[in-house]
Amino acid sequence: MSDGWIIKNLRAVKGRAYPRVVGAQREPSWVFFEVLLPLFTVAAYAYVYQFMDARQELIGYVVLGGAMTAFWLNVLWSMAAQFYWEKEIGNLQLYMIAPISRMSILAGMALGGMFSTTVNAASTLVIGALIFNIAFHVVDPVMLIAIFMVTMVALYGMGMMFASLYMLFGREAYHMSNLLTEPVYLASGFYFPVKYLGVFAAAGASFIPITLGLDALRQLFFTSGAGDAFLSLELELGLLLGLCALFMVLAHYSLRYMEYLGKATGRLTLRWQ
Amino acid sequence: MEAAVETKSLSRVFEPKKKKEGKSVTALDSVDLRIEGGELFGLLGPNGAGKTTLLKILSTLLLPTSGKAYVAGLDVESQFSAIRQKINMVSGGEISGYGLLTVKENLWMFSQFYGIKSKVALQRIDEMLKDFGLSEKKDAKVRTLSTGERQKMNVIRGFITDPDIIFLDEPTLGLDVNASRVIRSYMIDWLKDHPTKTVVLTTHYMVEADELCDRIAIIDNGRILACDTPERLKKMVKMNTTLSMDVTRLKDAAVLGSFSGVENFTFTEDGDKGLTRLRFVMRDESGVSDIISAVLSQGSRIESLQKTEPTLEDVFIKMVGKGLE
């Protein structure tokens, strides 16, 4: 077998992405959780805003945020926490002994997850827009795609870094994921412009890539977005690129260190495997 | 030639999570082992002996606490990436893979983690499913498989990447005679076709170890108690051989007890059939032919003859102090 290292790792990415993509088709119940469930939260916020006679864009922000929760949940539960489940069923040790980079396995998970989640998020966005009569004004589709892509890479990069921690977690993995779900909805401004949290809180929350991503998407989808923006689009794009690099590097080293730690303490596998 | 596996005073100690809770466990205690390329090597030991721990260290999933372990001449601590190119591993009762994928898809997925070209992988999958009698389950969802079918799939997963050394942790655990036989004969054929490759397996089943393995290490409490071919292990236990004979028309049974090597002699008359049942417990087998000629010289006929030799189980009980089942 004379194929180079890159080709082999690309095959590994494809291999791990595959069950994610076909899984989404074979488990229709996922659609319920990823498309319809966010709509309930969206509806709750939308009715509050309507009741208060708030600006129509605010409801638009809520629909956008609701759609983007699918990615956050996917990163948290199906990316970061994934290694915990994989350890339970014995896949983790098979990933570990495979002669490829663990990043490729995670990248496969990420790509597969991103694909099916994008389909779901787009559905949420469209259904939400129809129900609540939201008008989008996209002026710069190139920037929109760029921001979306960079946000995704940074977000899933962060997921990879968390995955390395979950590799050694036991049951506390649950608590960790729960702990990260709700507070992030607040901190990252899923349902309101993050700028209103105040500069310091917003700056802190910006380490979670979805914060800046959402802020930029609001600016790109709605004319009022600029007035509600935390930072300029260009700056946000730059910062997001920085986060991509940061999380990729952190994920690489953290995975290496956690693997070493797992091998040293015997926690990489379950005792009976 | 370089050994497939070599360990030098290999030890592994597990520390309790919190210092106060319990003591540390020594799972492996100064293990020295050398497994040659081409061998089908068995690790036989009771629960908790350290078999899985040893396989985990050799398959780069666990670090030694002290001592050294080499796989294909490479150090498990510093050269694990290179080792991973050459090995694979399967555990009995494994539930790996994804239940909503089909058998073929699962095997393909795992082959991708070894960077195997899809076309090559799919062809190998077809061939191996046939070898294991699993072809008709090719498109079945993994979650619908029976234990035996699932384990066959796991074993295929291990061999499909064409490793130089494969580690199998109780590969036939809980399988019926048929499924076990399919897996065992695959291993034997595989080694026949690839004489330099190596299989290292752990097992609870004496018969499996005895019939299958070129050499066996008996392991208990983290120590290797003995390591040799099944034949030589059986010779090591200085066990008495029992010789049982049914003979007709014997005139004088009592004289037969005086031959050399006989430790104990009893006989019973079966009047109905006109038979005498003789039972000799022999220190060694030097006197067997004398006994037989003495019986024949009395004009008797031997109706049945049975010699019982020590089994691997006897070896095991003698070494470990208890049986396995």
Ligand SMILES: Nc1ncnc2c1ncn2[C@@H]1O[C@H](COP(=O)(O)OP(=O)(O)OP(=O)(O)O)[C@@H](O)[C@H]1O
């Ligand atoms: N990760 C771990 N943490 C703490 N102790 C462990 C760990 N793994 C194994 N042990 C202990 O080490 C000893 C050896 O375990 P091991 O799994 O190697 O035995 P085994 O020979 O494979 O047994 P079995 O036949 O039951 O599979 C046992 O006492 C076990 O409890």
Ligand SMILES: [Mg+2]
């Ligand atoms: Mg075991």
